Amino acid sequence: MLVAAAVCPCPPLLVPEVATGAAPELDAARAACADAVGLLAAARPDRLYVVGAAPDGGHGVHPAGSTGSFAGFGVDLSVRLGEAPAGDGDEGARRALPTSLAVGAWLLGRxxxxxxxxxxxxxxxxxxxxxxxxxxxxxxxxxxRVALLVLGDGSACRTVKAPGYLDERAEDFDAAAARALGTADTAALLALDTGLAHELKAAGRAPWQVLAGAAQGAGLDGRLLFEDAPYGVGYFVAAWS
Structure with a gap:
């Protein structure tokens, strides 16, 4: 049964070593993510699942001990998703973490x-x-007792300098997503339009809907801890418990 969830954005820039001189620009987002992860620990789950978008490959299960790297972003930094179970030495069977899960592993390690x-x-x-x-x-x-750390960004079309340029539909899409995440509204999350999310480059849509499925019937309350659109991308942090 789902007892808690944290929703965080997953831009590589959340990692200070990747952001370098621009790191302070996301300090508020990092602080909110730390608060959300702390609430997960307070729920004392039996198991934690880290769920994230995998547009760069890496669909499916990644067992404990899987590793990811930020080398593709010019930084010699590797992360590990927890520790492999004792006696499990089959490193070759583990695929590299997609970027979203690597950011999640970094948040948990932090x-x-x-x-x-x-x-x-x-x-x-x-x-x-x-x-x-x-x-x-x-x-x-x-x-x-299951907890989820859900990684995903909103639209990438909030300004002319955004990765997807400016799309006037992006602000309303992000507002609807923020309301749903902040109130633990599973029906509203499942109602997010798949086609529109794709057009707006909102990679969080699928992970958020995994969360919605997990939370159905759980009676969780939600709180929105952070909402902003730096770099023209919607970033949200929410805690469900």
């Missing part, structure tokens, strides 16, 4: 997470809401 076993799930950005919800229900049913 928090010193050692509260529950971890597993990663990279979500195909083309997955339908029904498929995403089914994945979420499977995660929620996998242990008595």
């Amino acid at each position: 928090a010193g997470w050692a509260d529950a076993p971890i597993e990663g799930l990279g979500v195909d950005g083309a997955a339908t809401p029904d498929v995403c919800a089914g994945l979420g229900r499977g995660l929620a049913d996998s242990a008595g």
Whole structure:
């Protein structure tokens, strides 16, 4: 059963070593993410799943001990998703973490997470809401007390300098997503338009809908801890408990 969830953005710039001189620009987002991850630990879960968009490959399960790298962003920095179970030495069977899960691993490492076993799930950005919800229900049913760290960004079309240029529909899309994330409204998350999300380059849509599936019937309350659109991309941090 899902007992807690944290929603965080996943730009590589969240990692100070990647952002370098621009690092202070996302200090407020980092602080909110730290608060959200801390609330996950307070829920004392039996298992934590790190769920993120995988547009760069890496769909499917990533077991504990999987590693990711920010070398593609010019930084010699590697991260690990928790520790592999004792006696599990099959490093070759683990695929590299997609960027979203690497950011999640960095957030957990920064928090010193050692509260529950971890597993990663990279979500195909083309997955339908029904498929995403089914994945979420499977995660929620996998242990008595389940927590999710969900990584995903909103639209990338909020300004002319945004990665997707300016799209006048982006602000309304992000506002609807922020309301749903801030109120733990699973129906509203599942109702986010797949086609519009794709056009607006909102990579968080599929992971958020996995969360919605996991939370159905759980009776969780939500709080929006951070909302902004630096660099023309919608970033949200929310905590559900």
